Amino acid sequence: MKIAITTTGKDLNSPLCERFGRTPFFMVYDTESDSFEVFDNSVNLNAPQGAGLQTAQNIARQGVSCVITGHCGPKAFFVLQKAGIKVFLAQNVTVKDAIAALKDGKLQEAKAPDVEGHW
Amino acid sequence: MVIAVASGKGGTGKTTLAVNLAFVANPRPVQVLDCDVEEPNVHLFLKGQTLESKTVSVTIPSVDEEKCSGCEECSNFCQFKALVVIGKTVLVFPELCHSCGGCRLICPEKTIDEVPRPIGKVETLQVQNDLLLIYGTLSIGVAMATPLIREVKNSRDHGAPLTVIDCPPGTSCPVIESIKGADVVLLVTEPTPFGLHDLTLAVDTVRVLGIPFGVVINRAGQNYPSLYEYLEKEKIPLIGEIPLNRAVAQAYARGDLIINSVSGYRAKIEEIFSRLIDLAEKSKRV
Numbered sequence: 001m002k003i004a005i006t007t008t009g010k011d012l013n014s015p016l017c018e019r020f021g022r023t024p025f026f027m028v029y030d031t032e033s034d035s036f037e038v039f040d041n042s043v044n045l046n047a048p049q050g051a052g053l054q055t056a057q058n059i060a061r062q063g064v065s066c067v068i069t070g071h072c073g074p075k076a077f078f079v080l081q082k083a084g085i086k087v088f089l090a091q092n093v094t095v096k097d098a099i100a101a102l103k104d105g106k107l108q109e110a111k112a113p114d115v116e117g118h119w
Numbered sequence: 120m121v122i123a124v125a126s127g128k129g130g131t132g133k134t135t136l137a138v139n140l141a142f143v144a145n146p147r148p149v150q151v152l153d154c155d156v157e158e159p160n161v162h163l164f165l166k167g168q169t170l171e172s173k174t175v176s177v178t179i180p181s182v183d184e185e186k187c188s189g190c191e192e193c194s195n196f197c198q199f200k201a202l203v204v205i206g207k208t209v210l211v212f213p214e215l216c217h218s219c220g221g222c223r224l225i226c227p228e229k230t231i232d233e234v235p236r237p238i239g240k241v242e243t244l245q246v247q248n249d250l251l252l253i254y255g256t257l258s259i260g261v262a263m264a265t266p267l268i269r270e271v272k273n274s275r276d277h278g279a280p281l282t283v284i285d286c287p288p289g290t291s292c293p294v295i296e297s298i299k300g301a302d303v304v305l306l307v308t309e310p311t312p313f314g315l316h317d318l319t320l321a322v323d324t325v326r327v328l329g330i331p332f333g334v335v336i337n338r339a340g341q342n343y344p345s346l347y348e349y350l351e352k353e354k355i356p357l358i359g360e361i362p363l364n365r366a367v368a369q370a371y372a373r374g375d376l377i378i379n380s381v382s383g384y385r386a387k388i389e390e391i392f393s394r395l396i397d398l399a400e401k402s403k404r405v
Contacts, residue, residue: 047200049199049215050199050200050201053200053210053212053215054200056203079205079210082205082208
């Protein structure tokens with residue numbers, strides 16, 4: 001299973017980024033091989049609009065089955081939902097701990113966006 | 120002759136100046152265009168009979184998913200991220216679309232059509248025999264003011280001798296669209312730090328557009344010399360001052376014209392009007 005995690009850094013000890021659309025990076029972690037790849041998302045960091053949509057599209061291209069992020073707005077949530085990607089929310093954690101929490105079933109799947117657009 | 124009344128800061132008195140100028144203006148007939156489509160308010164002062172009311176639409180993409188190959192070219196092309204491709208599904212976000220039509224042109228499978236999206240309405244009111252008001256109202260939740268402003272401006276009689284445009288506040292796209300093509304711009308400001316700060320932005324904008332302009336200080340009489348120093352340093356013509364006066368505020372609150380309800384103000388507005396015409400004509404001769 002592949003998981004996308006929004007993050008401000010490039011390794012497993014980096015903090016999870018609570019912003020979805022304007023996350024500086026996202027990591028795609030493969031639970032089968034325990035390997036990961038980091039994708040730069042800085043283009044969307046300064047996008048005037050549509051950052052959440054574009055990040056969602058980029059994440060969907062990586063063929064992940066779920067995303068862990070801090071918060072998710074309505075448009076990004078809609079795109080992820082259409083792509084069949086589950087959304088899990090976590091705050092104040094490292095990427096490593098977020099993945100562990102997901103594996104242990106400690107994260108609850110978000111069934112709706114938890115913030116307004118442009119929060 | 121087209122006069123645009125603008126300001127950087129909101130609430131400086133654009134509408135007050137625009138409607139009062141329209142009443143003293145000569146030649147006639149006069150058309151007033153309320154281009155502040157996000158918050159039109161000229162109709163509170165100029166009441167009349169509705170001659171026309173029309174819905175304004177922009178075009179947005181509509182995708183035939185049967186034919187879509189999921190190539191993502193439309194999504195990659197769109198600068199506004201209004202199209203997102205998930206597999207072979209194209210998600211369209213109308214509120215982000217700027218109606219450029221690029222996605223339709225770039226689609227290799229020719230699966231994209233354009234469909235109308237209503238964004239607001241334009242109404243024309245007969246206020247007096249020789250005074251028309253044309254104003255736009257943007258629908259709630261719509262952010263695309265510029266196409267509606269363009270439609271307000273297109274709805275006027277281009278052959279009519281005089282048009283007064285009440286612009287939106289600020290210096291962004293809607294303001295540029297409103298001012299564009301004017302013969303002269305009246306920048307309304309107030310003697311406060313905010314008034315001066317936003318005036319400097321408005322001056323920079325109008326200078327880029329190359330339109331002659333003059334400044335009117337509203338609520339004048341408050342001690343703020345920096346504003347006068349700025350005008351002098353920049354050699355900007357000060358074409359009038361409207362003194363701070365409770366009676367003006369009361370007239371405004373009632374929806375009355377200050378030329379009719381506050382003594383001495385008709386002459387001030389007439390003088391501003393004639394100086395504006397001078398500014399426009401002087402620049403035409405150069």
